[in-house]
Amino acid sequence: MRDLISFRGTKLPKKPGGREHGPRAAYEAGRDLEAAGISVETPDGRIDFHSLRVMFVTGLARGGVHPRKALQLARHSSIELTMRVYTKLQTSELASCQDCLPDTPDVATAAMAG
Numbered sequence: 239m240r241d242l243i244s245f246r247g248t249k250l251p252k253k254p255g256g257r258e259h260g261p262r263a264a265y266e267a268g269r270d271l272e273a274a275g276i277s278v279e280t281p282d283g284r285i286d287f288h289s290l291r292v293m294f295v296t297g298l299a300r301g302g303v304h305p306r307k308a309l310q311l312a313r314h315s316s317i318e319l320t321m322r323v324y325t326k327l328q329t330s331e332l333a334s335c336q337d338c339l340p341d342t343p344d345v346a347t348a349a350m351a352g
Contacts (some may be wrong), residue, residue, distance in 0.1 A: 263287070295324035306329065 264287035268278050271285070287311045291312060298308040310318045 292324050292326060295320060296326045299327065300327045 257350075267287055267290065268285075271278055295308055295312050298311065299305075305317055305321060308325075309317050312320055312324060314320045314324070
């Protein structure tokens with residue numbers, strides 16, 4: 239994916255109307271992969287466009303990329319599409335989020351002091 243991003247650079251072309259979707263987007267992604275020297279044929283078969291997008295957006299989320307930046311890199315029209323459809327997180331990844339929360343006061347101690 240890094241090769242593809244560096245190939246595409248910061249300019250993310252879009253079709254007239256500002257959206258990329260359907261077979262045309264899959265065709266253009268295949269063309270971009272080929273131009274970046276990434277084969278769409280693998281020992282296990284052909285790269286699936288939707289799965290590639292899920293892998294890309296999920297990788298961005300796991301890397302801590304801000305959702306708005308992920309939306310733009312994926313060329314999505316809504317944050318809901320980016321987060322609900324294309325971001326797949328494991329339960330183990332969600333469990334680590336609680337480490338970001340501040341310590342909560344002991345309820346019994348707070349009740350006695352108050």
